[in-house]
Amino acid sequence: MATRRGGGSADSLDADLRGLDALQTETRTSRAWWRRLVDGALPPIVLLVLLxxxxxxxxxxxxxxxxxxxxxxxVAAALGQAWESGRLQLAVxxxxxxGxxxxxxxxxxxxxxxLLLAESRLLRRAFQPLLSGLQVLPSVAWVPxxxxxxxxxxxxxxxxxxxGAVPSIANGLVAGIAQVPPQLRRVGTVLGASRWQLATTVVVPAALPGYLAGLRQxxxxxxxxxxxxxxxAFGGTIGFGLGSMLQQSRDLADLAGALGTILVILAIGVIIELLVFAPIERGLLRRRGLTGANA
Structure with missing residues (x-):
């Protein structure tokens, strides 16, 4: 088989890489979307009812x-009052x-x-300790x-x-790229990938698990x-959000309202996880034929 160097098109490179990926992918029985939705949503709903x-x-x-x-x-009555007054809708x-x-x-x-830090060893050594420190630093320290x-x-x-978010995303991508097997880069080079094609078609897709973890964090x-x-930061021209609603409940010594607001904040976080990040993760695992794709 002839080896192609330098002349491979983006379409042919994508096709070759998909073929290599298919060799590692197991054949799995696909389930209906509603079945996956029920399997993913039912356990937390049952737990919530029990709690x-x-x-x-x-x-x-x-x-x-x-x-x-x-x-x-x-708590439900306090949320009902906030809904009737329109405060809850505005805050959410x-x-x-x-967000x-x-x-x-x-x-x-x-x-x-x-991407810049992952491809430059000098910049990575200089900036990654700072990014890691910023990631550990509580974001509330920046408020004053x-x-x-x-x-x-x-x-x-x-x-x-x-x-709060930028250091986690950057570190997640750096960690994901660091875990890309060197063989993939060599295969891309042999198939004629340019530096840009190698980064966007080979390295970044292979680093998606680490990148997704960084996005989630x-x-x-x-x-x-x-x-x-x-x-x-309450007052001024800052709009009325859930944090403002929580602070208002504290000022009024309204514990039911405070707990209701906390539950709304928690519910939004859970919904984002179930509807955005969990499906992306399952799809990513399924494409790679990894264990847990049907979890």
Whole structure:
């Protein structure tokens, strides 16, 4: 078989790489989408029902003070009042908009940064310790400085979100690229891939598991950073988000409202995981024929 060097087109390279990937992929029986949805959503729903039932049973049996230990019905009533007043819809919409937009900006910054560090050993040695330190640093530590720099504006919130998410995304991509087998790079070179084709068609797809882990961690950090920023940076021109709603409940000593807001924040995080990251991970595993693709 003749060896192609330098003249391979992008289409032929993609076809060859898909063929190599197919050699490692086991034949699996595909399941209906609704079956996968039920299998993924049913266990957490059952667990949630059990936890709420145990919570309600405790309030009925122990009968604690409602202001110190409100029951599920009290929390539901507080959320119902927030819904009727429109505060809950406004808070959820504002926080989701900030969280998603901030996360997308973090991807746009963290991805090329991760590629640059992965391909340059000198830059990686210089910057990766700093990125790791920023990843460990609690994002809430940036809030006071951000308020001084940007005032009580949305820029403060977005800055804190970016400082929480960008290091995780960049480090995840660097770690994923570091785990790419050298043989894949050699195969791409032999098949005629240019430097750009090698990076976009061979290295990045092979590094997707690590990159996905970085994205997942980046979203978790951005969501937590957003809540911390909204709780502390309250007032001014900053919109009313879930963190502001939580702070307002604390000021009013409304524990039922605070617990309800916490549950909404938790529910959004779980929904994002179940509807976005978990399906992407299952699809990625299924394409590679790895164990757990049908989990």
């Amino acid at each position: 709420v039932s145990a919570w309600q049973a405790y309030t009925v049996i122990a009968q604690p003070r409602p202001d110190l230990a409100p029951g599920p019905l009290d 919409t504002t926080s989701l908009e900030r 998603i937009l901030g996360f997308l900006i973090a991807i746009a910054i963290g991805t090329p940064l991760g 400085a951000a308020i001084i720099w940007f005032g009580l504006t949305d820029a403060t919130v977005y800055f804190v979100v970016l400082m 980046g979203w978790a950090f951005s969501w937590r950073s957003l809540m911390a920023a909204e709780i502390i």
